[in-house]
Amino acid sequence: MSNRRSRQSSSAPRISDDQMTDLVNKLRLLLPEICERRRSDKVSASKVLQETCNYIRKLHREVDNLSDRLSQLLDSVDEDSQEAAVIRSLLM
Amino acid sequence: MQPTSTMNEEFLKKWQMGLQMFRPSIDNASVSERKRAIKLSADVAMASLRKGTTCWSRALIQKTATEDNFLVRQMLSGIKEETLINKKLPKVMCHRKIVRRSKKILMRRKSRSAMEEVAAKAKKLVKRKTQGLRNVVPGGEFMSNNVLLIQETLDYIVSLQTQVNVMRSIVDAAEAGIER
Numbered sequence: 001m002s003n004r005r006s007r008q009s010s011s012a013p014r015i016s017d018d019q020m021t022d023l024v025n026k027l028r029l030l031l032p033e034i035c036e037r038r039r040s041d042k043v044s045a046s047k048v049l050q051e052t053c054n055y056i057r058k059l060h061r062e063v064d065n066l067s068d069r070l071s072q073l074l075d076s077v078d079e080d081s082q083e084a085a086v087i088r089s090l091l092m
Numbered sequence: 093m094q095p096t097s098t099m100n101e102e103f104l105k106k107w108q109m110g111l112q113m114f115r116p117s118i119d120n121a122s123v124s125e126r127k128r129a130i131k132l133s134a135d136v137a138m139a140s141l142r143k144g145t146t147c148w149s150r151a152l153i154q155k156t157a158t159e160d161n162f163l164v165r166q167m168l169s170g171i172k173e174e175t176l177i178n179k180k181l182p183k184v185m186c187h188r189k190i191v192r193r194s195k196k197i198l199m200r201r202k203s204r205s206a207m208e209e210v211a212a213k214a215k216k217l218v219k220r221k222t223q224g225l226r227n228v229v230p231g232g233e234f235m236s237n238n239v240l241l242i243q244e245t246l247d248y249i250v251s252l253q254t255q256v257n258v259m260r261s262i263v264d265a266a267e268a269g270i271e272r
Contacts, residue, residue, distance in 0.1 A: 017197075019239055020238070023239065023242040023243070023246070024242075026242075026246055027242065027245070027246065030246065030249050030250070045214075045218050045221075046214070046217040046218050046220075046221045049218065049221035049222060049224070049225055050221050050224070052225060052245060052249070053221070053224045053225055053227075053228055055249070056225075056228045056229070056245075056248070056249065056252065057228060059249070059252040059253070059255075059256055060228070060252075062256050062260075063131065063134065063252070063255060063256060063259065064131070066256070066259040066260060066263050067127045067130040067131040067134065067259070068127055069263050069267070070126075070127075070130050070259070070262070070263050070266070071123050071124075071126035071127035071130055072123060073263070073266050073267065073270065074126055075123045075126065076270075077270065087266045087269070087270075090262055090265055090266055090269075
């Protein structure tokens with residue numbers, strides 16, 4: 001973010017090819033779509049990075065959605081009811 | 093490298109602890125306040141699994157602390173991560189060996205002018221994508237070293253998967269319990 005940093009890094013590529021390949025392969029193993037689709041060894045690094053970004057955003061949305069559902073559940077349930085007790089035992 | 097059942101259990105315990113702290117306000121709060129409490133507790137629980145050993149978890153704890161300092165302190169009290177709230181994020185690491193090796197490669201490539209353009213374009217594309225990654229991983233803006241960035245990303249993804257799996261199980265179970 002600082003000017004000094006960006007000048008430093010733009011003067012040379014930051015990682016070796018071997019390291020990048022190794023890490024990119026590890027990412028591939030984590031990403032569900034890429035695991036299924038690609039059979040060849042050569043997958044472009046930029047594609048994997050893009051898929052990783054998309055996957056992380058998807059996980060964020062899912063957490064958000066689950067938090068929504070849970071808070072709605074707590075809201076829709078009467079405080080003294082049996083259902084409330086069920087939720088409380090799960091959560092608290 | 094998959095979420096383990098130990099991670100699931102630990103996350104659930106910590107998340108429950110966080111929710112218990114919110115308990116008084118959860119009962120009387122609005123839906124959006126409840127959601128915020130649920131989400132913040134889940135994030136702190138996920139980050140604390142790493143016990144301060146990763147950059148993303150420290151960044152996430154710091155970020156959550158700015159939104160709800162009390163909650164974070166309560167959830168982490170008694171653990172040394174409490175000190176993480178005030179700890180500075182790590183300085184950018186730039187492994188000298190990697191830079192030296194990269195410079196050698198770059199010097200060699202400069203003599204092959206035909207391939208140079210292709211390589212440059214590929215590098216630009218990768219650079220743009222890694223920048224995108226920095227935007228989604230907590231603390232990413234402090235990781236100018238790509239190796240560190242991807243290592244952190246790998247760990248972050250596994251932790252997120254844990255968070256999602258446990259939350260999904262709880263919500264499904266709760267919804268099923270209510271419908272009966």
